[in-house]
Amino acid sequence: MIKLTNLTKKYGSFTAVNAINLDVPRGELFGFLGPNGAGKTTTLRMIAGILRPTGGTVEIGGVDISANPIAAKSKLGFIPDRPFIYEKLTGAEFLRFVAGLYNQEGPRIEHRARELLALFDLEEWRDELVESYSHGMRQKLIISSAFVHRPEVIVVDEPMVGLDPKAARILKDLFREYTKRGHTIMMSTHTLEVAQTLCDRIAIIQGGVIRAQGTMAELRADAEAGATGLEDIFLKLTGENAARALVDVLDA
Numbered sequence: 001m002i003k004l005t006n007l008t009k010k011y012g013s014f015t016a017v018n019a020i021n022l023d024v025p026r027g028e029l030f031g032f033l034g035p036n037g038a039g040k041t042t043t044l045r046m047i048a049g050i051l052r053p054t055g056g057t058v059e060i061g062g063v064d065i066s067a068n069p070i071a072a073k074s075k076l077g078f079i080p081d082r083p084f085i086y087e088k089l090t091g092a093e094f095l096r097f098v099a100g101l102y103n104q105e106g107p108r109i110e111h112r113a114r115e116l117l118a119l120f121d122l123e124e125w126r127d128e129l130v131e132s133y134s135h136g137m138r139q140k141l142i143i144s145s146a147f148v149h150r151p152e153v154i155v156v157d158e159p160m161v162g163l164d165p166k167a168a169r170i171l172k173d174l175f176r177e178y179t180k181r182g183h184t185i186m187m188s189t190h191t192l193e194v195a196q197t198l199c200d201r202i203a204i205i206q207g208g209v210i211r212a213q214g215t216m217a218e219l220r221a222d223a224e225a226g227a228t229g230l231e232d233i234f235l236k237l238t239g240e241n242a243a244r245a246l247v248d249v250l251d252a
């Protein structure tokens, strides 16, 4: 459902994403992990069609996003890490606005918007301006906006940031249920526990290159012996053991 072939992004002479290949089948909840600056956001923005690749292709449901952007994007919902919301719209108006971008309107959209806002405890805020929303409330509204037009594929950059435990739990359940019904979700996260318990498969990117991908069991086999949890696997694959070295320096 999401197919990346030799996908590359250069910023000037710096290669942020280096010829990556990924294939996320329909119905999968796919986790995209990697250290800060690894290339996750760059990759997700290319998949969402808001950043032009330097090379390679992105296909959404078999449609090349560069060759046929409208058809590919109509299948997509995107939850960015730093979302933009018009402050002078109410929550309900914002959801209506986003659905409108996908040429959808009417009672079905109104019903879905109502249900999504209720799910995230935002019912009482639906007619309040977004400028009065807290950080977490905005995040919940953005998440709702990716579901309101019921896209086949949802691409999410760090969805858990700023959510309270109840909202985080609801989001996990929503992702799980949505993929169970044949939709596809690709999410980046730094919350390894979420990736480990929620995702069908995981890819770990570092320095713009995919270091490992597969199910938890496959990743375990990839990492050196003794790594069982995702944190061990992640740290072994990305080779991060800097904290101890730093404290050694501080102690010296």
Ligand SMILES: Nc1ncnc2c1ncn2[C@@H]1O[C@H](COP(=O)(O)OP(=O)(O)OP(=O)(O)O)[C@@H](O)[C@H]1O
Binding pocket: 011, 016, 034, 035, 036, 037, 038, 039, 040, 041, 042, 043
């Ligand atoms: N607009 C830009 N111009 C130049 N370099 C950029 C730009 N955007 C990102 N980069 C660089 O590309 C690399 C990958 O950045 P990216 O935002 O994709 O990382 P990330 O994996 O999402 O990291 P994080 O976990 O911190 O969100 C980084 O080295 C970053 O400095």
Ligand SMILES: [Mg+2]
Binding pocket: 040, 041, 042, 081, 157
């Ligand atoms: Mg990022």
